[in-house]
Amino acid sequence: MGKFSLSRRKFLVAGALVGGGIAVGYGFLRKGEPDNGALTATTEEGEVALNAYVKVNKDGLITVAVPRSEMGQGVYTALAMLVAEEMDADFNDVIVEQAPVADIYANVTALQDALPFSDKHHEGEDTVGAWGMAKLAGFLGVQVTGGSTSVRDAWIPMRQAGAMAKAMLVHAAARTWDVSPEEITVNNGVITHAGSGQSGGFGDFVELAASEAVTLDPVLKNSRDFSLIGTAQPRLDIPSKVDGTAVFGVDVELEGMVHAAVKLSPVIGGTLTSHEAAAVKDMPGVLKVVPFESGVAVIADSFWRAKTAVEALPAVFEPGPAQEYSSGGIMTLLEDNLESDDARIYAEDGDAFGAIRKSQAPVKAIYKAPFLAHACMEPMNCTAKVTETGVEIWMPNQAPTLIKWFAEKIADVPAENVKVHTTLLGGGFGRRADIDLVVMAVTIAKEMKNRPVKLLWTRENDIQHDMYRPAAVSQFEAALGPDGKISGWANRIVSQSVSGSFTARLLPWATMDSPDNTTSEGAADIPYEFTSRLVDHVPVKLPIEVGFWRSVGHSYNGFFTESFMDEMAHTAKADPVEFRLAHLANHPDFANVLKQLAKVSNWTVPLGAGRARGVALHESFSSIVGQVVEITVTNDKEITVDRVYCLIDCGAVVNPDTVKAQMESGIIFGLTAALYGEIEIEDGAVINSNFPDYEMVRLANCPQIEVHLAPSGRMLGGVGEPGTPPIAPALTNAIFAATGERIRELPITKSGFIG
Amino acid sequence: MLRLDINSKIHEVDVEEDTPLLWVLRDTVGLKGTKFGCGIAACGACTVHVDGEAVRSCSYPVSDAVGTKVTTIEGIGGENLNPVQQAWILEQVPQCGYCQSGMIMAVSALLAENPDPSDEDIADSITNICRCGTYPRIKRAIKRAAALQEGN
Numbered sequence: 043m044g045k046f047s048l049s050r051r052k053f054l055v056a057g058a059l060v061g062g063g064i065a066v067g068y069g070f071l072r073k074g075e076p077d078n079g080a081l082t083a084t085t086e087e088g089e090v091a092l093n094a095y096v097k098v099n100k101d102g103l104i105t106v107a108v109p110r111s112e113m114g115q116g117v118y119t120a121l122a123m124l125v126a127e128e129m130d131a132d133f134n135d136v137i138v139e140q141a142p143v144a145d146i147y148a149n150v151t152a153l154q155d156a157l158p159f160s161d162k163h164h165e166g167e168d169t170v171g172a173w174g175m176a177k178l179a180g181f182l183g184v185q186v187t188g189g190s191t192s193v194r195d196a197w198i199p200m201r202q203a204g205a206m207a208k209a210m211l212v213h214a215a216a217r218t219w220d221v222s223p224e225e226i227t228v229n230n231g232v233i234t235h236a237g238s239g240q241s242g243g244f245g246d247f248v249e250l251a252a253s254e255a256v257t258l259d260p261v262l263k264n265s266r267d268f269s270l271i272g273t274a275q276p277r278l279d280i281p282s283k284v285d286g287t288a289v290f291g292v293d294v295e296l297e298g299m300v301h302a303a304v305k306l307s308p309v310i311g312g313t314l315t316s317h318e319a320a321a322v323k324d325m326p327g328v329l330k331v332v333p334f335e336s337g338v339a340v341i342a343d344s345f346w347r348a349k350t351a352v353e354a355l356p357a358v359f360e361p362g363p364a365q366e367y368s369s370g371g372i373m374t375l376l377e378d379n380l381e382s383d384d385a386r387i388y389a390e391d392g393d394a395f396g397a398i399r400k401s402q403a404p405v406k407a408i409y410k411a412p413f414l415a416h417a418c419m420e421p422m423n424c425t426a427k428v429t430e431t432g433v434e435i436w437m438p439n440q441a442p443t444l445i446k447w448f449a450e451k452i453a454d455v456p457a458e459n460v461k462v463h464t465t466l467l468g469g470g471f472g473r474r475a476d477i478d479l480v481v482m483a484v485t486i487a488k489e490m491k492n493r494p495v496k497l498l499w500t501r502e503n504d505i506q507h508d509m510y511r512p513a514a515v516s517q518f519e520a521a522l523g524p525d526g527k528i529s530g531w532a533n534r535i536v537s538q539s540v541s542g543s544f545t546a547r548l549l550p551w552a553t554m555d556s557p558d559n560t561t562s563e564g565a566a567d568i569p570y571e572f573t574s575r576l577v578d579h580v581p582v583k584l585p586i587e588v589g590f591w592r593s594v595g596h597s598y599n600g601f602f603t604e605s606f607m608d609e610m611a612h613t614a615k616a617d618p619v620e621f622r623l624a625h626l627a628n629h630p631d632f633a634n635v636l637k638q639l640a641k642v643s644n645w646t647v648p649l650g651a652g653r654a655r656g657v658a659l660h661e662s663f664s665s666i667v668g669q670v671v672e673i674t675v676t677n678d679k680e681i682t683v684d685r686v687y688c689l690i691d692c693g694a695v696v697n698p699d700t701v702k703a704q705m706e707s708g709i710i711f712g713l714t715a716a717l718y719g720e721i722e723i724e725d726g727a728v729i730n731s732n733f734p735d736y737e738m739v740r741l742a743n744c745p746q747i748e749v750h751l752a753p754s755g756r757m758l759g760g761v762g763e764p765g766t767p768p769i770a771p772a773l774t775n776a777i778f779a780a781t782g783e784r785i786r787e788l789p790i791t792k793s794g795f796i797g
Numbered sequence: 798m799l800r801l802d803i804n805s806k807i808h809e810v811d812v813e814e815d816t817p818l819l820w821v822l823r824d825t826v827g828l829k830g831t832k833f834g835c836g837i838a839a840c841g842a843c844t845v846h847v848d849g850e851a852v853r854s855c856s857y858p859v860s861d862a863v864g865t866k867v868t869t870i871e872g873i874g875g876e877n878l879n880p881v882q883q884a885w886i887l888e889q890v891p892q893c894g895y896c897q898s899g900m901i902m903a904v905s906a907l908l909a910e911n912p913d914p915s916d917e918d919i920a921d922s923i924t925n926i927c928r929c930g931t932y933p934r935i936k937r938a939i940k941r942a943a944a945l946q947e948g949n
Contacts, residue, residue, distance in 0.1 A: 114893030114929045276889060283894030284882040286830020286870035290895060293829040301824070326813060344812075346820035419834055419842060419895040419928045468832070468895030469928050501835040699889055703934070707892055710930025733839040733926060742920035744932035 090248045092210055094146045095203035096125055102231065102245030104129070104136045109147030110196070111187040111440050112140075112279055113470035114707070115762045116700035119277045121196050123696055127270040128204030128263060131244070132231035138278055140464050143442045149186045151195035186441040188475050188590060190663035190760020193696055197758055198262075205260035214250035215242060265694065265755075274699040279466070291423045291438035291465045296494040299425070300329060302486050303348035303498065306337035306507055309361035309726035311585050314338055317357040325351045332489045339486045345498055364585040364726030369513075372723065373410060376515040376582060379536040380408070385578035386557050388566035392574030397530025401521030404530075405613050407606060409518070410787040411598040413721040414511035414591055415728075415736060420468020421504050424483035427494040432459030433484060436494075438467035440475040444548070448477045452484040471711070472590030476509050477547060505736055506728040509547075509589025510721055512538040516565070516602040518609075523573060526614045527624055531572040533565055533606075535599065536580040543588045560590075564599030564662060564767060569632045570607070570625035586723065592711055593763040596662040600767025601716075601774070601788060604658040608775040609784060618657050618775065619645055631756050632659065635668045635691050642750050643670035643687035652676065653684070656776030658768035665692040665759030669709070671745075671772040675780045679795045683713065683745040683773065691752045692759035701761050702749040708765020709747055714739045716770035717797030719789050743797065799863050803828070804872030814860040818852075819843045821859045822869060830870035830898045834926070841925030844899035844906075845869050851906035870898040873905055881905045884942035892929035900925050904939055913943055 089099040097105040106122040118138040126133050141147055208228055215233045216223040219240050227234050234241040265271075282288040307313060317338045319331035327347035332339040338357050342348035398404045425436040426449070433453035439445050442462045450460045467474055479497065487495040499507075514537035523529035539558040558581070566577040591597060611621035619640045626633040636659050640646070649655060652674055659668045672685040688705045695701050718737040722729050730736045774785040777795065785793050801808045803826060810825045817836075822828045822845070831854060834842030838853035845854045846868040847861075873879045878886070881904050891897045900923070907914060907922050914922070919939055927935070 114891075116892070276886070277891075279894070280886055280889060280891050283891040283897050284885045284901060285874055285878065286828075286898050288894050289829075290832075292833060295827065295829070344820060344824040346812075346816050346824065417928060419832075419840070419893065419926070421833065467893060469893045471928075498833075501837075703889070703892060703931075706933055707930040710932065711928070732837055733835050734837075738926045738928065739930070739932075740926060741923050741932045741935060744930070744936075747933050 090252045092207040092248075092251065093203050094144070095141075095200055096129070096207040098207070098211075098244050098248045100245045100248060102135055102243040104131055104244065106136060106138050107141035108138050109141035109185055110149075110192045111438070111464055111467050111470065111474070113187070113438075113440070113467035113474070115192070115704060116277055116697060117187070117192045118279050119275060120193055120696045120700060121200055122278060123270055123275060124193075124196055124200040125204035125207075127268055128201045128260075129208045130228040130230065133270060133275060135231055136278070143185055143446050143462050147185045149184060149191055149195050151191040152184075152186050152189045184441070185443045186475060187470070188440050188472060190665070190762040190764065194664070194758045194760060201262050202260050205262055209260055210251040211244050211247050214247040218247065218250060271696050272694070272698070275697050277700070288466055290420050290468045291425070291436065292420055292468070292498060294425045294436040294465060294496065296425065296427070296436070299494040299496055300341050300343060300490060301345040301348045301496050301498065302332075302339045302341045302483075303345060303352045303500070304337050304339045304482070304503060305352045305355060305357050306503060307359040307361070308506070309359065310364040310507070310587060310723075310728070312336065312359045312361045312364070312726070315358045315360045317355060319355070322351040322355045325354065330490060331355065332486050334482065334485050339497070341486065341490055341495060345496070349500065361726055362585065367584060367586065367723060367726055369412070369723045372513055372584065372586075373515065376513060376536045377408065379580045379582055380515065380517045380534055382536070382580045385534060385580045387576065387578045388557075388559075388562040389575055389577040391572070394530040394532045394574040394576040395519075397523075397574050398519050398521045398532060401529070404519055404521045405609060406517070406519045407609060407786060409516045409602045409605060411514045411601060412719065412788060413513045413586070413723065414715055414719045415505050415508040415721050415730070416469070416471045416473035416591060417505065417733075417736060417738070418467075418469030418471060418473055421501055422473070422479050422499040423497060424479040425494055425496040426480070426483040426487035427492070428453050428484060428487045429492055431455060432461070434461045434463070435480060435483070436463045436465060437480060438465045438470075438474060439480070440467070440470050440472070441477075444475075444477050445480045448480050449484050452481055453488065471592040472594070473509065476544070476589055478509070501733070502731045505721075505730050505732060508721070509543070509587045511591030511597060512540060512588040514598040516599070518602070518606045520606070520610055522610070522614055526616065527573070528570070528610060529573040531575045533577045533603070534580065535562055535565055535578075535602070536582055537561055537598070538584055538586070538588045539581045540588050540590060540594060542581065544590070547587070560595040562595060562599065564596035564660065565603055567661070568603050569629040569661065570622070571628060572625070585726075592708070593662055593766040596660065596763070596767040597712070597715070600658070600660045600662070601770040604660060604768065604771035605774055605784075605786070608656070608771065608778065612778070622659060631691060631754055632661070632666055634754065635659065635666045635689055635752060638750065638752055639668035639670060639687060639689040642689065642748070645670060652780065654776050654780035656772045656774065656779055658772040658775065660764075660768045662764045662767055663760035664757055665690055665761060665764040667705070667764045667768050669768040669772045671769070671776045673773065673776045673780060675777065681777065681790070681795050681797050683743070683797070685746045685748070686769070686772070687748050687750070688765065689750040689752055690761070690764065691754050691756065692761055692764070693753055693756045694758055695751055695753045698751055701751055704761040705749040705765040706747050708763060709769045710739050710744060712766040712769035713745070713773065716773050716788055717790060799859060801859070801862055801867060802865065803867045804869060805866070810859070812859060814858065816859050817855050818845070818857045818859045818862050818867070819854040822854060828869050828871050832895055832898055834896065834899070839926075840896070841903055842896050842899040844902040844925065846902060846906055849906065849909060851903045870902060873902070879905060880945035881908065881938075881942040883945055884938040888934045888938040888941060890931050890934040890938050892931055896925060896927045900927065900935060904935075904942065908939075908943055908946055912946060914939065
């Protein structure tokens with residue numbers, strides 16, 4: 043049972059003295075034993091941990107422990123706001139710290155969203171599958187930041203933590219003043235008893251709040267009573283990010299630390315067969331050469347010396363099976379598999395092919411999307427210190443539980459002697475949920491025991507050894523009925539399975555061959571009301587590592603489905619917005635987003651010559667996002683993306699400015715991919731190497747972006763990823779509107795357009 | 798031994814002369830605010846000032862910095878934040894924040910030379926990469942920093 047997710051909640055509060063300070067922890071009562079708060083170990087003198095999320099000191103300073111990773115998405119601030127709202131705290135008195143790795147912080151929502159099949163959980167129902175995953179999450183205690191889940195997962199427990207902390211403080215004040223707690227009010231961090239005219243701050247009562255055990259079941263505020271949630275708050279992490287004091291993984295500095303740089307097999311999955319350590323052992327600062335399965339490391343007294351030496355180090359690799367594959371061949375293989383008879387059905391309603399066969403003019407199209415790299419601005423890194431009995435890790439990561447498991451496994455030490463510190467992340471986008479860096483860093487650090495070893499990849503290591511967004515091919519066949527609406531929609535997708543590839547890295551001995559919802563997300567679950575539909579996916583296995591890339595399956599299925607909807611609108615000689623609305627009669631929340639978007643973007647007002655608009659509507663991670671793109675195209679196919687209008691319904695908004703920032707971010711991330719993004723593989727090796735040949739949108743070609751928030755009160759949605767999927771189809775639909783040329787393959791350079 | 802003037806402090810460093818200034822700042826001097834992004838002067842995360850000019854320190858040999866005044870993100874604000882840093886907070890620019898030291902250094906060098914840059918001036922001179930896509934806010938923040946600087 044999830045610790046907070048189901049109805050039989052019970053909190054046990056128990057006082058304890060820890061390290062000179064006073065700590066109080068609560069947790070779910072399990073097997074009759076109190077699960078004391080994970081925060082007690084980090085409590086300082088004069089500070090009280092009221093529960094696993096909240097510490098208060100005698101000056102009234104509130105520290106919120108955030109169990110998710112801050113990678114730019116504003117999670118430190120948003121989750122602190124949830125706690126502060128229910129505490130009725132002054133948000134100026136709130137600071138955050140990274141929570142430790144502990145079962146209590148498991149991300150239940152991420153596992154529920156990872157259900158290998160489309161059950162009604164995705165529509166907000168309390169299903170058996172969701173319950174099972176909650177049970178599993180509680181059991182495994184997996185702490186992960188991904189799937190745009192942080193606010194959704196924290197929405198109840200972190201508000202409960204705030205309500206609990208407030209109740210404890212109120213009870214302590216009531217005892218002090220000898221009045222009923224019901225007569226006490228709390229406003230902006232001030233506790234008041236109007237009847238006796240007494241008042242005080244949180245700090246005045248925190249010691250007493252910790253002094254005895256109470257059992258409580260907090261009542262949460264009604265959303266109409268929120269005073270902090272929904273208001274724009276300055277991000278708590280921004281001051282340290284403008285003066286250079288923010289500590290990312292690369293900035294970790296430890297006593298006796300040394301630096302490692304690596305040379306990796308140029309061919310993905312290749313292995314080191316020989317190397318000449320003697321060639322570099324006398325180079326300045328070199329301490330040790332460490333060979334491992336996929337490459338060789340040089341450990342030196344500075345990163346530059348380690349890198350210089352490892353580049354000079356002769357090494358020979360056995361390429362392995364990936365050598366047989368190049369981008370062109372992979373695309374052909376994916377296309378050939380459109381004819382496979384081994385597809386998995388993810389959505390089926392009526393007889394789609396029957397309807398298509400009946401049509402006089404069925405429409406058929408094949409779409410393609412390439413491999414993509416994450417290219418986080420902070421290159422991959424992990425610092426590890428291995429001793430005879432334990433291992434300690436400092437790392438910008440999205441999955442500290444997995445990092446802990448693998449550090450333990452590779453260092454071969456008892457679980458209780460493994461410690462993981464999560465730093466700020468210089469970008470994540472899914473890349474930092476993977477475990478390859480911790481495995482490599484601990485493997486290297488084992489050869490330099492008792493000294494912290496900071497492994498840092500170069501940009502070339504990063505681009506050439508990513509866990510890539512998989513290449514994908516999608517075929518559509520559809521027909522219009524006499525009413526001008528789609529009577530049959532058949533969509534087959536072919537790609538590698540991200541979940542399969544990821545699981546194989548975690549459990550190499552297991553073969554995961556089960557359905558993978560991420561392959562068809564954004565295709566099987568689109569809201570349009572077709573008379574009949576069939577959406578299936580053919581999984582293809584390749585020796586290319588693929589991983590979670592911002593919006594995962596939605597990143598390509600959004601492009602595929604919203605482009606083909608546009609093709610069908612033009613086939614029906616209908617306006618693209620009106621055509622979509624005609625298929626959304628029973629989906630008012632989607633229709634509302636589209637109608638509001640059409641209004642704010644002046645959809646019906648014509649643009650001048652050489653200019654055009656395109657539209658796309660896509661739901662991902664439970665948020666509905668619509669985008670309209672305005673472009674200018676020259677006769678030489680040069681494109682300027684002038685403006686993007688974006689409208690999002692994410693249910694409820696915690697920090698409006700953060701939601702806007704995440705939409706801007708997702709749009710530019712997706713635009714980079716649509717304009718330029720392609721990882722090219724030649725004989726198993728990635729030939730891109732650094733930013734000049736893996737280009738990015740920059741300030742000069744960044745469009746104006748106008749974001750509108752339209753929270754409707756529907757189920758809570760995420761914001762980190764949903765801005766990405768609609769931008770590519772909105773762009774290519776605009777190119778079609780301007781030029782009549784339908785782009786069915788990304789990036790747009792494949793069709794001769796220059797962004 | 799090379800003698801460097803960094804943020805108006807003298808540092809004697811014992812490194813190879815071709816070591817990029819970036820790694821001397823980060824690993825030898827311990828100023829971690831300047832970031833490593835690409836190593837080939839393509840992204841701008843490592844931007845610092847050498848005699849007031851923006852340079853990409855990952856591709857700038859430390860020997861070239863001898864006899865100059867080097868300024869890093871740690872050195873531009875002093876007690877109070879620089880107008881660019883203030884504008885960055887007012888416009889809530891950073892997301893992951895990793896590229897922002899380099900952005901702020903590039904922008905402060907631009908504004909020192911051109912206190913009222915046009916949109917075109919900005920687009921031409923600020924070529925740093927931000928993977929989080931903070932460019933719309935950076936554009937606004939540059940205008941705001943120019944106004945703050947003017948006010949000062």
